[in-house]
Amino acid sequence: MKILLVGEGAREHAIADALSRSTYSPRIFAVMKLRNPGISRICEETRGEVKLGDSTDPSFVASIAEQFSVDFVFIGPEEPQFHGVADEVENRGIPCVGAKRGPSEIEMSKAFMRRLMWKYKIPGRLRFMAFKNIEDAVAYIEEYAESIALKPARQAGGKGVKVIADLQAYLKKEKEEVKKKHVRNIVEEHMRPYTDIEERILIEQKVEGPEYTLQCFTDGRVVKPLPLVQDNKNAYEMDIGPETGGMGSISGPGKTLPFISEEEYEESVEIVFQTVRAIEKEVGEAYKGIIAGQMMLTALWGPTIIEFYSRFGDPEAVNVLPLLETDLVEISEAIISQSLNKVKLEFRDSATVVKCVAPRGYPNRRDLAKGHPIYVDESKIKEAGGRVFYGSIDIVNGEMITGGSRAVEIFAEADTIPAASEIAEKCVQYVTLGDGWKLFHRSDIGTEELLNERIELAKLIREIYRYRREKNLIGRQIDWIPKRGRIEYEF
Amino acid sequence: MNSERCGVFGIYAFDECWNVSRFIYYGLVALQNRGQETCGMAVFGEKGLKVVKGKGLAEDFFTEKSLEEVKGWAGIGHVSPLEPHCNENIQPVYVGDGVRVALCYNGKILNYKELCEGEIKPEEDAVAVANLLAKELKHSDPLEAMESVMEKIRGAYSLIAFTDKGEMIVARDPKGIKPLVIGSYGFDHGAVASESAAIDVIGADLKADVKPGEIYVFNSYSIDRKRALKDRERHCAFEYVYFCRPDSIINGKSVYEVRMKIGEYLAEEFPVDADVVIGVPETAIPFAMAYSNATGIPIHMGFVRSGRSMRTAIRPTQFERLVGVQLKLNPIKSAIRGKRVVLIDDSVVRGTTTRNIVNIMRNKIGAKEVHVRVGSSRLIAPCPFGVEVPGKDELIAAHLTEEEISKVVGADTFAWLSLEGMVKAIGLPKDKLCMGCFTEEYPYLEEET
Numbered sequence: 001m002k003i004l005l006v007g008e009g010a011r012e013h014a015i016a017d018a019l020s021r022s023t024y025s026p027r028i029f030a031v032m033k034l035r036n037p038g039i040s041r042i043c044e045e046t047r048g049e050v051k052l053g054d055s056t057d058p059s060f061v062a063s064i065a066e067q068f069s070v071d072f073v074f075i076g077p078e079e080p081q082f083h084g085v086a087d088e089v090e091n092r093g094i095p096c097v098g099a100k101r102g103p104s105e106i107e108m109s110k111a112f113m114r115r116l117m118w119k120y121k122i123p124g125r126l127r128f129m130a131f132k133n134i135e136d137a138v139a140y141i142e143e144y145a146e147s148i149a150l151k152p153a154r155q156a157g158g159k160g161v162k163v164i165a166d167l168q169a170y171l172k173k174e175k176e177e178v179k180k181k182h183v184r185n186i187v188e189e190h191m192r193p194y195t196d197i198e199e200r201i202l203i204e205q206k207v208e209g210p211e212y213t214l215q216c217f218t219d220g221r222v223v224k225p226l227p228l229v230q231d232n233k234n235a236y237e238m239d240i241g242p243e244t245g246g247m248g249s250i251s252g253p254g255k256t257l258p259f260i261s262e263e264e265y266e267e268s269v270e271i272v273f274q275t276v277r278a279i280e281k282e283v284g285e286a287y288k289g290i291i292a293g294q295m296m297l298t299a300l301w302g303p304t305i306i307e308f309y310s311r312f313g314d315p316e317a318v319n320v321l322p323l324l325e326t327d328l329v330e331i332s333e334a335i336i337s338q339s340l341n342k343v344k345l346e347f348r349d350s351a352t353v354v355k356c357v358a359p360r361g362y363p364n365r366r367d368l369a370k371g372h373p374i375y376v377d378e379s380k381i382k383e384a385g386g387r388v389f390y391g392s393i394d395i396v397n398g399e400m401i402t403g404g405s406r407a408v409e410i411f412a413e414a415d416t417i418p419a420a421s422e423i424a425e426k427c428v429q430y431v432t433l434g435d436g437w438k439l440f441h442r443s444d445i446g447t448e449e450l451l452n453e454r455i456e457l458a459k460l461i462r463e464i465y466r467y468r469r470e471k472n473l474i475g476r477q478i479d480w481i482p483k484r485g486r487i488e489y490e491f
Numbered sequence: 492m493n494s495e496r497c498g499v500f501g502i503y504a505f506d507e508c509w510n511v512s513r514f515i516y517y518g519l520v521a522l523q524n525r526g527q528e529t530c531g532m533a534v535f536g537e538k539g540l541k542v543v544k545g546k547g548l549a550e551d552f553f554t555e556k557s558l559e560e561v562k563g564w565a566g567i568g569h570v571s572p573l574e575p576h577c578n579e580n581i582q583p584v585y586v587g588d589g590v591r592v593a594l595c596y597n598g599k600i601l602n603y604k605e606l607c608e609g610e611i612k613p614e615e616d617a618v619a620v621a622n623l624l625a626k627e628l629k630h631s632d633p634l635e636a637m638e639s640v641m642e643k644i645r646g647a648y649s650l651i652a653f654t655d656k657g658e659m660i661v662a663r664d665p666k667g668i669k670p671l672v673i674g675s676y677g678f679d680h681g682a683v684a685s686e687s688a689a690i691d692v693i694g695a696d697l698k699a700d701v702k703p704g705e706i707y708v709f710n711s712y713s714i715d716r717k718r719a720l721k722d723r724e725r726h727c728a729f730e731y732v733y734f735c736r737p738d739s740i741i742n743g744k745s746v747y748e749v750r751m752k753i754g755e756y757l758a759e760e761f762p763v764d765a766d767v768v769i770g771v772p773e774t775a776i777p778f779a780m781a782y783s784n785a786t787g788i789p790i791h792m793g794f795v796r797s798g799r800s801m802r803t804a805i806r807p808t809q810f811e812r813l814v815g816v817q818l819k820l821n822p823i824k825s826a827i828r829g830k831r832v833v834l835i836d837d838s839v840v841r842g843t844t845t846r847n848i849v850n851i852m853r854n855k856i857g858a859k860e861v862h863v864r865v866g867s868s869r870l871i872a873p874c875p876f877g878v879e880v881p882g883k884d885e886l887i888a889a890h891l892t893e894e895e896i897s898k899v900v901g902a903d904t905f906a907w908l909s910l911e912g913m914v915k916a917i918g919l920p921k922d923k924l925c926m927g928c929f930t931e932e933y934p935y936l937e938e939e940t
Contacts, residue, residue, distance in 0.1 A: 162506075165676070171513060174511075236713075241714060360713050
């Protein structure tokens with residue numbers, strides 16, 4: 001059996017690893033923009049091959065799939081999906097795991113996602129406004145002082161989101177300035193490369209609560225959830241610092257997290273399931289691949305959707321794929337043949353912690369983070385009980401060089417999250433740079449202290465949303481704006 | 492200037508589109524309880540590091556115009572209860588050649604005279620530390636430079652410095668005598684302040700205490716953190732009893748909770764048959780509420796304050812102290828007349844304020860009895876770390892018994908909370924507290940003898 005994997009990050013490394021464990025002993029081929037050392041090694045070990053090139057170019061990827069006459073293609077990242085790689089591959093008669101252009105709209109267009117949730121009355125939706133130009137967005141901001149999230153209307157590599165809590169009237173002017181500057185920034189910087197979507201800016205109501213990611217396999221008919229994972233987005237310890245793609249994540253033991261109840265987990269799965277069904281109705285195509293809800297427990301709803309991913313999260317994939325005991329090739333084939341209902345997903349019952357190691361400069365000064373020789377002492381890491389998944393690293397002239405983002409993700413597994421965190425922490429020291437530049441990671445991820453903070457926050461939010469449910473207030477919000485009067489939002 | 496019981500504040504925006512001068516301003520307004528004589532800020536922006544500072548309350552001194560002149564995405568600020576002779580010594584001080592450093596701190600460096608050559612006046616301690624840091628920064632990175640400064644200075648300090656290269660350096664002395672906390676506003680700012688209330692006021696979330704001996708260095712693309720020196724913690728007990736705002740959480744303990752416990756223990760230790768409990772605004776109000784809850788004696792509002800909050804024990808001159816009392820406390824006659832009153836105060840330093848209040852209650856309004864209960868233990872010694880407790884010869888508790896004091900202030904009975912009660916209320920182990928002003932035993936100093 002032969003499989004072509006598309007993508008070059010730690011997430012794809014984890015996918016390649018899971019595929020290579022299959023009893024079918026597949027040969028793994030990869031299309032990558034740069035030479036990820038982990039994926040390259042798996043390709044080599046399974047007698048596959050690596051092709052470097054534009055992994056978002058449909059005809060390029062499809063021609064490689066044809067060249068190696070693979071049994072199916074597995075798409076890791078979102079951009080190849082947005083560009084229609086799955087569509088082109090299927091057009092040439094090769095099956096594919098990974099959303100086609102149509103269904104991937106759920107991640108690509110944040111306005112599409114919100115409209116869909118409202119149209120099909122899916123629980124966990126937020127109020128939003130989408131704008132096509134700076135002027136309209138600025139006019140809205142000038143009129144309403146609110147706590148909001150400002151986002152590029154299209155998925156832009158996870159960048160460009162700004163969340164502004166606007167509760168102190170005496171600091172309103174400063175915040176309004178920043179909101180307006182950021183709207184300009186979204187349009188002129190983050191959205192500039194993208195011409196495939198008309199809307200430019202999304203403004204959403206800001207909500208608060210503990211976040212978690214629910215990743216699911218889907219064949220369009222059923223969704224099969226993976227254990228919940230929580231990612232940590234702030235760059236620095238104690239949840240301080242700029243937003244990153246994620247500095248590390250925790251999961252388990254079991255399918256839920258210590259701060260999410262079984263009931264909340266089930267409700268979250270239901271939200272994702274309803275969304276998958278709604279997508280098919282809307283775009284006329286089945287969703288075959290992976291869908292992930294980046295969720296938050298909010299006072300407004302309980303489980304609430306912040307964003308959807310049309311793929312695994314990164315680093316979230318690295319938490320759970322190593323625990324997957326069901327054969328990923330079988331899962332893939334069931335997705336392709338729409339018989340996922342027959343597959344029983346099984347995971348090793350462990351707690352996991354993933355810690356990302358990035359060169360200093362990430363995320364705001366990637367120019368500084370890029371181009372450093374990096375060494376990973378895998379045998380020492382193995383000795384300490386951890387595993388390495390390679391991220392933003394290229395091999396240039398036989399040497400590993402940092403690519404400016406999270407270079408390495410360390411995976412550790414134990415009975416409890418804090419125990420796994422300690423293992424990961426011991427491993428981090430075996431990742432080093434060769435030129436004196438510094439690396440950083442978050443030592444607090446998975447610690448008892450941070451975990452307790454999440455548990456406390458969840459308790460508070462749970463009390464409020466349960467109260468609101470009891471009083472039949474869910475799905476309703478009443479506002480009063482001076483000179484405009486009463487506004488009732490029906491959810 | 493001695494950086495006695497001052498307030499420090501620092502903020503760093505990770506996105507340069509922010510202007511933080513008004514955040515610093517409100518941070519300082521929130522810390523005004525810690526000093527009302529001078530204020531200042533240093534802000535880093537496109538035009539480099541700009542300093543604006545002067546005399547008076549933050550609300551009076553800073554103007555739209557002066558805040559506009561110090562625009563930027565990061566900066567530090569300071570309020571102080573002391574008035575220096577020379578404006579340049581108002582903090583943040585700004586010194587250095589080659590590398591320029593703005594610096595402010597709360598506490599007192601005991602060996603400031605040894606830090607530089609030549610004569611240094613007591614009010615130039617911050618200048619001396621800033622010069623030392625600037626010198627170290629010439630050949631070391633900010634973390635190493637601060638570490639090396641910490642090896643040379645001795646005393647209590649919660650310190651924030653800002654370099655002209657855009658780095659914010661935060662340090663707390665190895666015993667953590669003065670409070671210092673760190674907070675965060677979403678993905679946009681990190682902030683540091685003497686008290687968590689200042690973090691709340693700018694809309695950020697409290698994250699943790701800066702640990703004793705810990706250094707943080709913020710720059711535009713990283714935060715470095717290191718526990719540079721380790722020592723036994725000795726947190727100032729008087730912060731809980733008197734200095735901090737009740738809405739602050741310092742060293743992991745809610746000040747309000749501590750003060751409610753103090754009132755409870757006062758009731759336990761010194762109950763009295765009375766008609767009404769009255770607290771002296773503002774610090775003693777939680778003591779009085781808890782005393783009332785514990786005894787069942789109703790609490791009443793006994794005084795109304797005119798004008799701004801002024802903390803009588805820390806005004807610089809005797810004259811202002813007297814003016815402060817009159818302005819601060821106008822009694823509500825109907826709450827007091829003909830009643831047996833338990834009067835709860837936060838601390839008694841010289842006895843002047845208490846005597847005035849008891850005199851007004853008894854002789855002008857006609858309270859039947861006045862029983863004074865004090866929410867702190869006996870203040871018997873000065874503070875070498877700058878908490879502005881006067882010399883021993885000015886401290887009534889160092890010279891008179893409770894019975895004698897009750898006669899001096901004109902009360903029926905008079906009692907201080909026991910030392911054990913105070914420690915229990917704070918809820919930290921006794922050996923982790925600095926209680927020098929109650930016991931005359933001081934960290935740093937006792938180790939030398």
